[in-house]
Amino acid sequence: MKKVALLGDSIRLIGYGKRVAELLSGEYEVWQPADNCRYAKYTLWGLRDWKSAMEGADIVHWNNGLWDTCNVLGDGAFSTPTEYADALERVAKVLLSRHRRVIFATSTPVLESKTDNDNVTIVKYNGLAIERLSPMGVIINDLHNVVWPNLGEYISEDKIHLSAAGIEACAEAVVKAIRNADN
Numbered sequence: 001m002k003k004v005a006l007l008g009d010s011i012r013l014i015g016y017g018k019r020v021a022e023l024l025s026g027e028y029e030v031w032q033p034a035d036n037c038r039y040a041k042y043t044l045w046g047l048r049d050w051k052s053a054m055e056g057a058d059i060v061h062w063n064n065g066l067w068d069t070c071n072v073l074g075d076g077a078f079s080t081p082t083e084y085a086d087a088l089e090r091v092a093k094v095l096l097s098r099h100r101r102v103i104f105a106t107s108t109p110v111l112e113s114k115t116d117n118d119n120v121t122i123v124k125y126n127g128l129a130i131e132r133l134s135p136m137g138v139i140i141n142d143l144h145n146v147v148w149p150n151l152g153e154y155i156s157e158d159k160i161h162l163s164a165a166g167i168e169a170c171a172e173a174v175v176k177a178i179r180n181a182d183n
Contacts, residue, residue: 004178005054005099006032007043008063011108011143011170015162019171020061024178031057039067039079040087047094058100059181061141061174064088065107065129066160069121077121085128092138101181104133105174106144108166109151114159141177143170 004024006017013036021030033050037043043064047054054060064087068079079087088104095102106126110117122144130140146169147154147162154166162170 001027001029002059002182003029003031003057005050005057005060006030006062006174007037007046007050007060008105009038009066010036010161011066012037012063015167016171016174019167020174020178023171023175028059028178037062037064040064040084040091041079042067044087044091044094047091051098054098057098059103059178060095060099060101061103061105061178062091062095063105063107063143064091065122065125066110066117069107069117069125071116071118071121077125081125081128084125085132088129089132089136092133092136096136096138101139102137103139103141103177103181104129105141105177106130108143108147108162108170109155111151111155111159117160139177139181141173143173146170146173 006012017032024030031053068084069077107122109119126144154163156163
């Protein structure tokens with residue numbers, strides 16, 4: 001059986017991750033860390049700790065961004081645009097050296113009333129990710145555009161995480177990206 005690894009922040013951990021594993025059951029072995037992969041540099045660090053668990057994964061689906069774009073202290077995004085793009089590139093290089101296919105999911109939007117994240121910054125960072133990762137051969141799964149048309153329905157009351165409908169929509173998009181990457 002083929003193996004898939006899912007990496008990502010809470011949009012994966014308490015969002016689509018469990019549902020993706022259910023949808024791919026019997027088709028792929030799905031591994032994902034029990035840990036929230038938080039921001040891009042945290043994921044980069046985790047690649048050392050998760051290396052043996054990820055061994056043999058044909059496909060890696062990964063997301064980072066909402067922590068990186070968070071303006072938690074009121075002085076700008078947690079990661080500068082350059083720090084974010086550079087960290088994503090480093091993660092991608094490691095993943096591409098170890099796995100057959102790598103998929104990066106863009107960050108999902110937030111409700112406008114979310115005080116420490118904003119969609120303008122999220123869109124900017126998504127653009128940086130696409131610009132940096134696409135030329136490397138990383139497949140882009142645009143989860144932002146999956147959620148955006150149904151923002152009020154797909155984002156939960158906490159203004160950032162996926163609702164049940166958002167989890168289902170994103171899980172279906174992740175499964176589709178994985179199956180397409182496997183062809």
